[in-house]
Amino acid sequence: MSPLGSALHVQSGALRSPWETAPLREAPAPRAPAGPAAPSGAGFGDMLENLVGNVENRQAEARSVTRSVLLGENPNLHQSVIAMQEASVAFSLMVEVRNKVVESYQELMRMPV
Secondary structure, eight states: OOOHHHHHHHHTTSSOGGTSSSOOOOOOOOOOOSSSOOOSOOOOOHHHHHHHHHHHHHHHHHHHHHHHHTTOOOOOOHHHHHHHHHHHHHHHHHHHHHHHHHHHHHHHHHHHO
């Protein structure tokens, strides 16, 4: 597939979020431990949000750089290719993290109580 085709495919919105492919049942919100042992800082959900945001930013950057190359505003084709590859690697990482989270959840559900 040509770089132009892959950029247009992503831009058209045909690409679904990996979170939509395997919906999980909502679990009750965990209670924070009381006392000084309470965690401070970002949680796992915040980390996943940041990961998704990072992937979205890289894809938007790749689209804009590719668009500028196609319109002749930027003569550096290699910047477009590098941006698309970075977006692809970031998306692949996000999918693998999602797969590991789903696999871990399924393993927990198989554990005897």
